[in-house]
Amino acid sequence: MIVLEELVARYNYLITIFLMVSGLYIVIAHGNMIKKLVGLALFQTSVYLLYIAPGKIIGGTAPIVDPAYSVYSNPLPHVLILTAIVVGVATLALGLALVVRIHEAYGTIEEDEIFSKDGEI
Amino acid sequence: MSSLEAHLPILQVLVPLVGALLTSFFRRGVFAWALALLACWACFVIAVWLLWTVMASGQPIAYVMGPWSVPQGIEYRVDVLNAFVLVLVTGVGAVVMPFAKRSVALEVDEHRQAWFYTMYLLCLAGLLGITVSGDAFNIFVFLEISSLSTYVLIALGRHRRGVLASYQYLIVGTMGATFYVIGVGLLYLVTGSLNLADIASRLGEAPVEFLRPIHAALAFLIVGICLKLALFPLHVWLPNAYAYAPSAATAFLAGTATKVAVYLLIRIFFSVFGFSISFEALPVADVLMVLSVAAMFLASLSAVFENHGKRMLAYSSVAQIGYITLGISLANQAGLTGSIVHLFNHAITKAGLFLALGAVFYRIGSLRISDFAGLGRKMPLTMATFVVGGLSLIGVPGTAGFISKWYLALGALERGYWPLLFLIVISSVIAIVYVGRVVEAAYFRETSSRAAEAREQPLSMLVPTLVLAAATIYFGIDTRASVDVAATAARMLLGGPQ
Numbered sequence: 001m002i003v004l005e006e007l008v009a010r011y012n013y014l015i016t017i018f019l020m021v022s023g024l025y026i027v028i029a030h031g032n033m034i035k036k037l038v039g040l041a042l043f044q045t046s047v048y049l050l051y052i053a054p055g056k057i058i059g060g061t062a063p064i065v066d067p068a069y070s071v072y073s074n075p076l077p078h079v080l081i082l083t084a085i086v087v088g089v090a091t092l093a094l095g096l097a098l099v100v101r102i103h104e105a106y107g108t109i110e111e112d113e114i115f116s117k118d119g120e121i
Numbered sequence: 122m123s124s125l126e127a128h129l130p131i132l133q134v135l136v137p138l139v140g141a142l143l144t145s146f147f148r149r150g151v152f153a154w155a156l157a158l159l160a161c162w163a164c165f166v167i168a169v170w171l172l173w174t175v176m177a178s179g180q181p182i183a184y185v186m187g188p189w190s191v192p193q194g195i196e197y198r199v200d201v202l203n204a205f206v207l208v209l210v211t212g213v214g215a216v217v218m219p220f221a222k223r224s225v226a227l228e229v230d231e232h233r234q235a236w237f238y239t240m241y242l243l244c245l246a247g248l249l250g251i252t253v254s255g256d257a258f259n260i261f262v263f264l265e266i267s268s269l270s271t272y273v274l275i276a277l278g279r280h281r282r283g284v285l286a287s288y289q290y291l292i293v294g295t296m297g298a299t300f301y302v303i304g305v306g307l308l309y310l311v312t313g314s315l316n317l318a319d320i321a322s323r324l325g326e327a328p329v330e331f332l333r334p335i336h337a338a339l340a341f342l343i344v345g346i347c348l349k350l351a352l353f354p355l356h357v358w359l360p361n362a363y364a365y366a367p368s369a370a371t372a373f374l375a376g377t378a379t380k381v382a383v384y385l386l387i388r389i390f391f392s393v394f395g396f397s398i399s400f401e402a403l404p405v406a407d408v409l410m411v412l413s414v415a416a417m418f419l420a421s422l423s424a425v426f427e428n429h430g431k432r433m434l435a436y437s438s439v440a441q442i443g444y445i446t447l448g449i450s451l452a453n454q455a456g457l458t459g460s461i462v463h464l465f466n467h468a469i470t471k472a473g474l475f476l477a478l479g480a481v482f483y484r485i486g487s488l489r490i491s492d493f494a495g496l497g498r499k500m501p502l503t504m505a506t507f508v509v510g511g512l513s514l515i516g517v518p519g520t521a522g523f524i525s526k527w528y529l530a531l532g533a534l535e536r537g538y539w540p541l542l543f544l545i546v547i548s549s550v551i552a553i554v555y556v557g558r559v560v561e562a563a564y565f566r567e568t569s570s571r572a573a574e575a576r577e578q579p580l581s582m583l584v585p586t587l588v589l590a591a592a593t594i595y596f597g598i599d600t601r602a603s604v605d606v607a608a609t610a611a612r613m614l615l616g617g618p619q
Contacts, residue, residue, distance in 0.1 A: 087261075
């Protein structure tokens with residue numbers, strides 16, 4: 001029972017780790033370049049959760065100074081992750097653009113087919 | 122002038138960033154090139170000025186953004202180590218730029234040439250930002266700025282494999298950057314700070330039960346950064362990325378991108394975690410040493426069997442990075458000095474070599490080593506610079522490569538690891554083989570059909586190549602500028618008096 005309680009108390013980390021590992025697995029296991037990018041996006045998204053979840057303090061309010069409240073949630077993780085989201089979007093956009101160019105050049109986006117067309121690179 | 126001097130750290134990043142924005146308005150490559158040239162040399166002047174100021178005062182320069190005080194605000198902090206790296210990065214960037222004009226005109230489609238310079242400056246801004254910033258998350262943002270622009274630079278080449286290499290680098294590079302962010306996130310959870318110096322002081326007083334997340338953070342940071350610096354066996358993205366990027370981009374990236382990642386690794390090890398956490402709690406030094414030696418041998422052997430000139434040099438880069446990380450794993454004064462000096466020496470050597478190959482490609486349109494036959498007679502100055510660079514890769518006395526290997530050997534002896542000494546020498550012998558293959562083809566074989574029409578490269582490309590070759594020899598003889606600064610930086614990192 002204690003183990004279960006520990007797990008429930010830290011469920012946000014469990015979800016983070018699950019997303020992280022499944023994203024990484026998709027990147028490694030799949031040969032389809034779009035699916036790889038989806039996995040990569042999943043992997044990056046899991047990090048958002050890693051940052052944001054601990055920023056919430058139970059009983060804390062939005063960090064606007066008011067004499068009625070004394071406990072505030074930490075706003076910094078949100079700001080950091082906004083930046084990380086922008087970076088993630090840019091990476092995904094560039095990755096998809098590259099896949100379009102690869103499709104134009106090779107006529108396929110499956111890695112093994114591309115390697116068979118170009119020899120081992 | 123003094124008001125300008127106070128803002129040098131931020132100008133170091135702003136000049137290429139604004140330059141990138143301005144070049145993106147041009148459609149003609151020549152105008153964009155002129156502006157980029159100006160921005161690169163301005164950066165170089167700023168970097169030299171910074172290094173001069175830091176060396177003269179002996180104190181790091183701290184620059185705080187806006188009205189936010191440290192540790193809440195973002196701080197730019199310039200000490201001897203990163204001022205030295207700034208000079209290196211901007212120096213390579215500035216020297217490659219004159220070369221880029223003709224090379225890019227040949228290798229990049231006309232409507233994309235202006236974008237090449239935009240991406241070049243953006244990449245420079247990112248790399249300088251990583252180096253100058255004292256804020257862990259800020260470093261991540263600059264890391265991604267430099268990475269994203271690097272992917273575009275690689276994809277700009279005409280060969281369709283360039284796009285594929287760029288995609289593969291994007292996957293690996295993003296994974297590396299995300300690992301870095303996970304590491305920073307764990308550190309932030311433990312310490313509540315993102316300022317590198319502040320994290321370092323808070324880690325020192327962290328309670329024992331926090332040691333596990335701290336070790337996990339260290340592991341994530343090491344793996345993430347080692348992906349970016351192409352430590353064996355995380356180097357698979359590098360040979361193709363270097364081989365199919367436009368020549369000017371390859372020379373620039375080979376001299377700067379991996380070196381900045383090495384700088385970041387040194388910073389994380391010695392300035393943030395400190396010697397005791399980095400090297401005593403986890404077997405980091407042993408793992409790093411084994412991988413470094415593996416890189417020195419296996420990557421060198423790959424270079425020996427490679428028939429494409431640029432891929433050969435790319436594998437050689439992986440091997441040379443092995444020497445740099447070997448010095449880090451020794452973690453003593455001589456070893457770390459050797460590491461930082463090799464970072465500098467290898468950057469100028471390899472940038473010069475890639476420029477020489479870029480010139481060869483400009484004239485004969487091929488980089489197969491068999492097509493190099495007879496080039497020693499057709500392009501004597503170009504191949505002479507290649508020989509100088511090759512000698513420096515081997516580590517022949519009188520070239521820059523010798524100096525750094527000397528200090529690495531001293532560091533190994535100081536630790537009592539005398540077998541390392543033999544490994545350094547034997548792996549250098551392998552370098553003789555792969556450099557020798559090109560030299561043999563260029564000087565001792567009948568002129569190939571492709572080389573028959575070749576002439577010496579144009580002056581605007583020849584001068585940068587010669588400058589880097591001359592620097593390779595100069596820093597092999599007069600080591601005051603390189604070794605003294607590196608030794609000062611190593612003393613500072615190991616906690617001694619400056």
